Amino acid sequence: MTDPNFLASPLRSWAEKTLGPLTGVRRLPPGSSPAAVWHVVRGSDNARFHLKTAPSPGAFTRETFAYRHAVPALGPGNAPRLVATSARHLAMILTPLPGTPLSQARLTETALQTVHWRAGMLVAELHQAGRPTPTARREASAFLSRLADAAARHTDAVGDQLSSAERKFVTSLADHLRVLDRLPLGFVHGGGVEAGLRWSGAARPALQDFDRARFAPVVVDFVHLAHGPWAERPRVRAAFFEGYGRTPSAEEQQALRCLTGLHAVRSLAGGLVREDRAAADTARTVLDRLKSEVGV
Missing domain, CATH: 3.90.1200.10 (Aminoglycoside phosphotransferase (APH), C-terminal lobe)
Structure with a gap:
């Protein structure tokens, strides 16, 4: 049986190159977005992040544009912050929101x-x-x-x-x-x-x-x-x-x-x-x- 928390090697390699070694990876239940999202923990300081892969190139382009050009207007703590992106993997690393x-x-x-x-x-x-x-x-x-x-x-x-x-x-x-x-x-x-x-x-x-x-x-x-x-x-x-x-x-x-x-x-x-x-x-x-x- 496939591990539901499995993170494909190329995607994990990119995430660890960006954040450092990960000590925890957990796939999150489907939410309001069709994207796949993992909750990941950085080993060096236990910092938490969300690793998100877009369902299509269009969705990736829209979301990364939003985080770079519109979301900052909402102010700190009112939306996730974009940490890194990879067009190759249609992936982005975001800070998580509480609640x-x-x-x-x-x-x-x-x-x-x-x-x-x-x-x-x-x-x-x-x-x-x-x-x-x-x-x-x-x-x-x-x-x-x-x-x-x-x-x-x-x-x-x-x-x-x-x-x-x-x-x-x-x-x-x-x-x-x-x-x-x-x-x-x-x-x-x-x-x-x-x-x-x-x-x-x-x-x-x-x-x-x-x-x-x-x-x-x-x-x-x-x-x-x-x-x-x-x-x-x-x-x-x-x-x-x-x-x-x-x-x-x-x-x-x-x-x-x-x-x-x-x-x-x-x-x-x-x-x-x-x-x-x-x-x-x-x-x-x-x-x-x-x-x-x-x-x-």
């Missing part, structure tokens, strides 16, 4: 509001980090259209789980998303903010996993939150935007409604494939709520 994923933390309603308020401030700093090049700005402007184009594929994947009326509703959301073109752009996390947040009981949560980070309409970072913790907690949503510094514009609210519906269909398709009943049920609940809001 647990926010999605797994058991918090009171009041505490959750406080954490989301501070998370709003953190996300605002990320969105304002850096300035896009002309090419990045063009790609950011086309990002929502690409998400809209994927809607048909996800709708087909769920088969008869959607009625004819629901299919038309999803198509209308995708069509509307394509014509929303006055949306604020920024540097987004892109991978589901709540899943990337870690909480250790400190005054401010920290953010990790930037392999989907890019310049895009900032509203995309609100989708997973609207699909998850905000769905039944309007005060948590309000606290986030109080920390963020502004509420979404009318066009952003329209885009968020469209994106949340498309995300629900994508989540429903994924839940059916994985036979994850809870994920599929959540997706159905979100989709039904959106339908009721517009009278479908």
